[in-house]
Amino acid sequence: MSVRLKLTLSYAGFLMIAGVLLLAAVWVFLLRYVPDRAMLNTADDETLTNGVFPIRSVLLGVFAPRAAAVLAFLLVFGLVGGWILAGRMLAPLTRITDATRTATNGSLSHRIRLPGRKDEFRELADAFDAMLARLEAHVAEQQRFAANASHELRTPLAVSKALLDVARADPYQDAGVVIDRLHAVNTRAIDLTEALLLLSHADQRSFTREHVDLSLLAEEAIETLLPLAEKRGVAFETSGDITPTLGSHALLLQLTTNLVHNAIVHNLPEQGTVWVDTAVRPDTVVLTVENTGEKLTPQQASTLTERFQRGTERVHTDHAGVGLGLAIVKTITHAHDGTLTLTPRSDGGIRITVELPAAPSGPS
Known part of the structure; x- marks a missing residue:
């Protein structure tokens, strides 16, 4: 069942329980002050007749159908009103869900910006907006970092390729000079790679304290x-x-x-x-x-x-x-x-x- 249906049934059930308790209280009150039977004196022409009248039985016959009608009304009213009330209560949650789906599809610039007074849903929406803002900034930073890292790694590789091309084109060039330059370029590339790995390790906080x-x-x-x-x-x-x-x-x-x-x-x-x-x-x-x-x-x-x-x-x-x-x-x-x-x-x-x-x- 959906949350809205669960809330609707909860509202209707609570209203029914309250109605039953109220009617039961009324019935107990009537039993307390109304006798079970009463003597009834009736005069027919010149004859006086004495009899016993079952007041509670008659009262129950009148009270029970009306109580059942009231409970039926409360059930319908609780279901309809609960459905509407649950929909209004869950409307902010629907906006948050839509924003989550939008973020899942890759759009991190969307914000909920839930209006109204500050309550639990407003706090949740504000926290979600703050999380999206931090996530958007982090993704943008990672994209810049990836672009810069690619550029920085490409530079020593391009220099190494250029040195090798020059050495191949000129076999009489001093090999020691080329080796020294290649060693320096390769050392820089290794240092850069180790630094990138260290950054990744620290970003993930995957270390023992x-x-x-x-x-x-x-x-x-x-x-x-x-x-x-x-x-x-x-x-x-x-x-x-x-x-x-x-x-x-x-x-x-x-x-x-x-x-x-x-x-x-x-x-x-x-x-x-x-x-x-x-x-x-x-x-x-x-x-x-x-x-x-x-x-x-x-x-x-x-x-x-x-x-x-x-x-x-x-x-x-x-x-x-x-x-x-x-x-x-x-x-x-x-x-x-x-x-x-x-x-x-x-x-x-x-x-x-x-x-x-x-x-x-x-x-x-």
């Missing part, structure tokens, strides 16, 4: 990237507290490494500085990485976490990356229910803050 100390991850990332920092003349300054959180050790280490690497590479040409700090707040832990460098506007800083976003100066460096460093940081942060904040420094460079939920106290 465990107790992780961000301060230890920061120390590990700094130790790993120290040779690169020394090569580029960048100095580290670290401070902070033990910062326990729950999450994937591998993903959070990747997040920290990306932040430190980004701070080293996009720094001053010489005598640059990277500050790494960890702090504990009442309900969260904070990792802050900031560096010296060129001055950025707030608008420029807000675009750095977009996938495949690279400034012009980044493309031509020996550590240009694949344009996914901060995008990976953003994805991992959101997968751990955290927030990522990018703030340009007044003297140049940028301050990046990752705030994650603190791990609950006690044994893991």
